[in-house]
Every structure is written in C-alpha cells, then in structure tokens.
Amino acid sequence: MPSKHWTEIAAEKKGRQAASIPKEWILTNLPSKDTLNVVGFPEKSGLLTAKEVEITNTEVEVLLDKLAQGTWSSVEVTTAFSKRAIIAHQLVNCLTEIFIERALVRAAELDEHLRTTGKVVGPLHGLPISLKDQVNIKGLESTLGYVSWIGRYADKNAVLADILESCGAVLYVKTNVPQTLMWIETYNHIFGRTLNPHNRSLTSGGSSGGEGALIGVGSDIAGSVRIPAAFNGLYGLSPSHGRIPYAGCVNTSEGQDSVLSVLGPLANSLSAIKKFMKAVSSQTPWLKDPLVIRKPWDEEEYRLSDHGKDGPLCFVIDWKPLKHGEIYNAIVNIWAAGAAEDYHASILPSGEPLIANMSPAAEEPDYSGATVRPFVRPEGATAYQLWQTQRKRTELRQEYLDHWNATVASTGTGRPVDAIISPCAAHVAAPHGMAKTPSYTMIWNALDYTSLALPTGLSVDPALDTKKPAHKFFTEMDKVNYDFYEANTFKDAPISIQVIGQNMEEEAVIAIGEVIDFSLKAHSGI
C-alpha cells in the first residue's frame, strides 16, 4: 500500500492540473452554480477577443483553409481554442491534462514551416485537437481517472497522436472520463465530474464526457462517443473497428479482443468528421497499428456507390429490432467475464474504491456493495464460458445481417435499407446519476456497425415537451426512464439522432448523414 492516502494523491494531481492553467485565464466572473445553461458564457467572459470568438466559432473546414492560407496563424488559433477550453473547463470541468505552453511551441513551429516552405505539414495544419485521456502523449500522464495510475508518464505517443501531428494538428488538452470508462456519465476520483454546458444539472454523457464539451477524439465501446455527442448537440462518429488506430492508447479490460472499443471524432460539423476520417486514412494507419484494416478512405463509397449513387435512399421507418435483448446480454457477458479482476487491478493498489453509482450523492458515498455495478460480475467466467458467449454473439451478428438484407423486400429500391435512423438513448442528457444504460448505442458496437450521432438542432423546451401519458413498458428500465422525465429538468438539453450503417461503412454513413443533416437544417431553418 502507498504511504499516502489515495485522496491525498488525487488532490496532489488535481493541484498539478490547476497549476497547468495559465493564471491570467482564471476567471473571477464565473456564473453562479445556479446558472444551468452556460453555452453563451465563453463569448461574454471577457477573456476572448473578438477575433478569438470569431476563430472559435468558425467551422473546421473554413478554419483549415484560413490556416493553410496563413490568414490566421496556428499560434492565434491555438491560443483562441486553448482559452475557450480553459473557460469551458471552469464551467463544466472537462479537462484532465492541460499542456498549452507545449501546444503553442508546436503551433509556432507549424507557422514557421508554412512561412518558410509555403506548404502545410498536412491536411490538419495548425488545427488544435483535443484527445480523450486514453490517448497517450509522450511525457504526459494518462491516468484514466485511476489514482494508482497517477505518475505514469507515456514514453511515446499513441499512433493516433503521431498521425494527427503528421497531419499538422496541434494537441493541447486531454479530456475527462469516468473511472473504468464503462459508464455513460463522467466522474472519477481524480478529476471529479464533468457537467453538461447546456444544463449543468445534467450529465455531459460518457465515457468521452470531457470531449462532449469541446471538439476532438473520443472512444466508443457502447456509445461513449455518440452519447456525449448526442447529449451535447455535437456530431460524433463511432467507426467500425480497424479504421482509426487505437495502438498506444491506455484502456480498461485490455486483451478483451471480442467487442472492442474504437476511437472516433466528435465535432460541431459533419464536414469536420469527414475531414478527420480522410486525414487519418491518408497517413496509412495500417502500416503503424497492426489492428488497423488496410482500407483507404473510399471516395466511391462516399459517393454512395453501394447505395444507388444519386437515386433515392430508403430508411425503413419502422425498423424491427432483432433480438436486441439477446445481443445486449451477450456483450455484457463478454465484458463482465473479466471486468471485476481488471478493475480491481487498477483500484486496489491505491486503495480508492470502485465507483458503484454516478449519483452526486455518491461523491462521498458509503462504498459498501461497491463491486456491484453495470457490466461487472464479481465471479467472472472461464475462458470456455466466454467462448460460448462469443460464439452466440457471432451467430447474432449473422442473424442481424440476414435481417438487414431481408429488408430488400420492402424498400422499393432493389437494395436493403440504406441505413437505420434511431435515437441515441432512451432520453436526452439525464440528470447526474440517472443515465443508466447505453442500450440504443451498444447494439451497434456488438454488430461492429458504423454509427453517427447527429444533432437535430432542437433542444428540450419545457413548454412543448411535456410529459406524455404512461405507455405499456417494455422493461423495468423503460419505466425508470419514463418516471424520471419532467420537462423542466431537461430544459435546453439537445435532441439528437443516430444514423447506423453496416460494418466498415464510414464513408457511406457520413454521406447519408449529410443528406439527413441537410434535410433537418432545411426543415428547422437552422
């Protein structure tokens, strides 16, 4: 056991984090805790110049053009985004590692390169990108919110960090996660809780909850990109496994090779998502990470070559979910097979307790019964038992593919349905502690399908979104979710949807997403 209590070690780390914030950016005019919607605050904070407001409100594609033309320098852009990130952090507590000084050195090098060669370093030249805490950056910690991991400094970059730097990106902050990652809210014993900027009484989602408040890279094994994207009104892509390199990231339950976590972008525009995917692919990540598939970005697939090109698309409105309960159970059993031992290996060395509840009341909780939580079975499983579950899951994948293909009989296009449109969760961003299950998102992880969270541009309006009469509940969880809905509680929470394509359909899903996004914007007049 360490000589210091874990709370002391966590506090020291939190202190180091506080010290990494430029002092002149610490605000004294923060809104009171009672101010729930803080989305408009950064622009009114007084810290950002008019130009910095303009820069941070510019769409990524335009921003990249201006950076490439030298209209705006990377130092200017990085300063603007860093300031805005620090303001956000003071409002919603979204960051873990903060390394702005280092980012500005890098930005200056990029500016110098452009000035002397007239050329950009790569397709993301000068653009600040934040990374979920999991992504190793040389010389920085990746604690994942585990007290026992404090002091583990990465000796090299994760492959994605290298690739983004090769593309010209500027890394400047890492973002918060829940302990163990396996939550759809964001709270841990080192960095605390991340709040939703639209309504701070609501969760930012998880596990890429820190990303939800900014723009950057998250990871998704059950909805951890799409749920924060949806809860924060952002675009978020959960690609199929093997498109974006994961090598060199830290993770929980490493060695669980069956239902795998993937990295994916969150952004405030779909064009930024596309830009990110194309940029990473342009760096032949399959030559750097052995788990990445040798499949370059396919412009033909983006032009919907497998979806009738310019013809009409078909989304079966009344999708019949096939055995979602069985699929859910299969992957929960896969994760639970070794989760308890895995978590204990990371929490026992420091003595910190396993978080068993995301409720704020549990921030100083009675930890009895703390080993009982979602996706954990203390007894674990044997390898042979795990194989039986994995076999079942493969059978379900085949059944689902056949089910999808069978829709050819009802679409009228001669093709099966082109994509599925669904909610991202049973609810919009929930009050802290109330977001219980990623059942709408994790099904697609189980099938390794491509899935995109897409904001509708709408948010909860208590005057319009009154509680509906009770329906016949499918499950106990259905009732729990119904019961906690009160329109006022969810004021201003963004409303999002999810677009789901088949395995490795990143190009097509982005293209179909653009069609839907255009229609939504045309409809809502946003």
Added chain:
Amino acid sequence: MPSKHWTEIAAEKKGRQAASIPKEWILTNLPSKDTLNVVGFPEKSGLLTAKEVEITNTEVEVLLDKLAQGTWSSVEVTTAFSKRAIIAHQLVNCLTEIFIERALVRAAELDEHLRTTGKVVGPLHGLPISLKDQVNIKGLESTLGYVSWIGRYADKNAVLADILESCGAVLYVKTNVPQTLMWIETYNHIFGRTLNPHNRSLTSGGSSGGEGALIGVGSDIAGSVRIPAAFNGLYGLSPSHGRIPYAGCVNTSEGQDSVLSVLGPLANSLSAIKKFMKAVSSQTPWLKDPLVIRKPWDEEEYRLSDHGKDGPLCFVIDWKPLKHGEIYNAIVNIWAAGAAEDYHASILPSGEPLIANMSPAAEEPDYSGATVRPFVRPEGATAYQLWQTQRKRTELRQEYLDHWNATVASTGTGRPVDAIISPCAAHVAAPHGMAKTPSYTMIWNALDYTSLALPTGLSVDPALDTKKPAHKFFTEMDKVNYDFYEANTFKDAPISIQVIGQNMEEEAVIAIGEVIDFSLKAHSGI
C-alpha cells in the same frame, strides 16, 4: 451414452461413405502398400480416358476458358475430376463426403445454362472444387471426424459454398481432417488416416490434409493450408482473417475470437489461387458474412502499388525472427484456454477417446494420458487470464510491425522488406506421427499476416539430400526434428517455401509469389 459403441457408429458411417463411391470406379489394380510414390498411378489406372487425363492435367485458367467456350462441358470435366478424386481416395484416403451424382446434376444444369443463354454463371463456371469437411453443404454431414457429430446434416450451405456456386463452381467431394483440427497430420476415428501421394509412408500434412491430395479449399489457423500444400507440392494461400467468408462452417473451439482460423485455396498453380480469390471477392462476401471485411480485390495492390510497382523487390535474406518463442507461447495459451472443455464436449457424447498421438502405432492405442496433447491444457484458464495473454499478443503484433518497418534502413528500396521467404516447416512431409509443430507457419497466424506456400519444383533425392552433420540445436524440438531425418525416409517429398506479406496483403503476396515462382521455374527449368 449412445446404445451403440462408438466404433460401430464410426464403421457405419465409413460404410455409407464406401457406398457413395460409384461401383465402377472401384479399382482392383491398386498398387501394393509397399508402393510409396503413387503420384503417377491415376494416369495408368485404366479408369481415366485420355481426354480425362488431359482435362485433369490442365491448368485451372485454361480449364475455365475451355468450360466458358463450351469446348469441354462441365459434365465432362466434373466426371474427370470425380474419377481422379476417387482414384486418389483409394490410394491415400483423402475424402469424407462423396456426392458425385449430385455434382453431375449440377454440372448438367450449368451446361444447359451455357447452351441456352450463351453466358457463364460466373467466373468459376463448371469447375469442380473440393471443400474441407468443415464447409457445410446443405443436406450433407460435416462430422469433422467426431463420431458424436455423425448424423448432423447441414440445413444450409456455408456462405463460401453459396458463393462458389454463385461463381459457377461444382462441389463434389469434401476432404479429410484430423480429430479436433489442431494437428498438422490427418487422422480421425471415422475416416482414418490420409497419406501423402508422393510417399505414402509420409503424412499429407494437416489439418487440411485431405485437400493436400487434390485441389480445393482448406482452412488455416496455424499452418493447416500451407503445411498440406507444402508437403504435397501445391500452392496454398492462408489469407488474413476477413477476406474469405467462414460463416456457416463448423469448427472446433468456436467463440475463440482472438487467433482465428481462415479459409484459403490450395491448387496446382498460382493463377488458380488468384482466380479463386478474385472470384470470391467479386461476390461481395462482406454482405453475406458479418466477419468479412468490406475490401474488394484490389488490382492496384496486385500491381504492387505498395511495393514500388515495377521496381526491384527486396527480401531481407537473413530475417531476424523477433520473439517467435513468445509469440508461439501466446497463441498456444490462447487456444489452450478453453480447448480441453471444447474437445470434451465433442468426444464425450460418443465415448470416443481424444487422440493424443498421430503415430500409426497409436491407431489402436492405450488411451491413458490422452488428455495431454499439443495446444491443450486440461486446467484451462479464466477469462481474465485469457485477456492477459491476448493483451500480450497484441503487444507482440505491434512489436513485429515495428520490427518489419525498421528494415527500411537496410533494403535500399526506401521501403521496408517487401516480403519474407521462409521454410513452411522444420522438415518436408514427415513420417506419420512425426510432424510435431507448425512453428514456422503459426507465427504468421498470430500476426494475421498473409502467407503463401509455394513449391520449389524440387523434391527430396536421397542421393543428394544426405544428412548434414549435427548443428547446435536451438531447442529440444530442433534436435527431435534433426534426429529423425534420414534421406531415404523422405524420398520424393516435395520441397516448398513460404512467402509472407503483411496483414491483408493477399493481392501483393500473390503478385510477389508470381515473381518468385517465375524465378524458381526459370532456375530449375521446370
């Protein structure tokens, strides 16, 4: 327990197999058991007409042209190959399911289609293809050599069987395997032992040992395509996982999702291997099997776009194996984690013993200690223990990729080494019971690299290939392999090599194989 003894059930099945052989093809002029090399016998058997000899000696590409032009009918070609397969079976015992009548009906339909439409059904129109016993064909058994699986008739085709039929292929026989599949020799309690046609005192290899004697589709998790190919002087491709659909095949240790078996072709020409790969890819298998990668055959990669196009290739002659022992142990530990329980689930219901030794002396063995055999640990492992091994394996994959990339410093091409050339095994086809380890092949399965077995055109000549003086042995197994070498024992055994590319490099490996094949043929004057 069943009412009949397992030996009786096995004998009944073997009897049904015998009854499925057309009576007029049963030979009475078979060479004596002392005749070891039977490669030339089929042509002298008297059963094949001159035209049938010509047909069965024709290269697949030419054969397909003649079939497409209607020069030869599919009925003619299927009859010729069926006869030759049945002759081979009487010489080396290579078949499991025999369904020639059904194949001829199918062939007649294909002929009729060509006659009436003037078009081929697909790129393999009229071509007979054999399949390893694992590949389900509707209405037939896939016993895998397990007595308890006798009577399990497939209710539908495996995806690959469907795809081959869509391509116009004619399925006509299935081929023998070792019990549990996890051997590099071929023997089970139902169908017995498959022999090597070049020297029947030697093994045909395994686990696709029945395929080794013909042309068709095998599977490979540790060398099971390449070793039979090498031992029989054939070409054999072990693709990366996700190129050829495996769905609907039976297997051992199903649900083991980490180091996976792949299907791949064995053939007597490299152009046939290419033809097969292109044909399967042309049927968009990723829309039929959820584990197939959405990656069409890439003609650019075949033209070596990633390997300098028409420039010189570089193979580092002295490849430094990186941690092959650790890689070997990692995947053995993965397979062993649940193997004992898996095997018991298939052998206990019939009461047949687990085969613990491939020696002919063990065909009527004392089965004590029968649970101790390669790749099995009776105690198994927990899921968490398995994850730790899988994690280690992923780390080793990364290290190997970095190791490969580092060769850029020594090739002179500006690229890392284009491929590795290695032996397929520590020895050519070994005497029955003596082929102990697939250590030269399974490394590449662990890394999920593409690997191609390629015959040199040479075979063991006892006058030339005398025993070399003893060297310093790397391991105990190295000494075992050295000790059993006596030139006369291995007379006529084919000598092969293996060409290894990186993950998903099927196109490039075939193209590089063609360069090497051409050089070998030019050199040896074959």
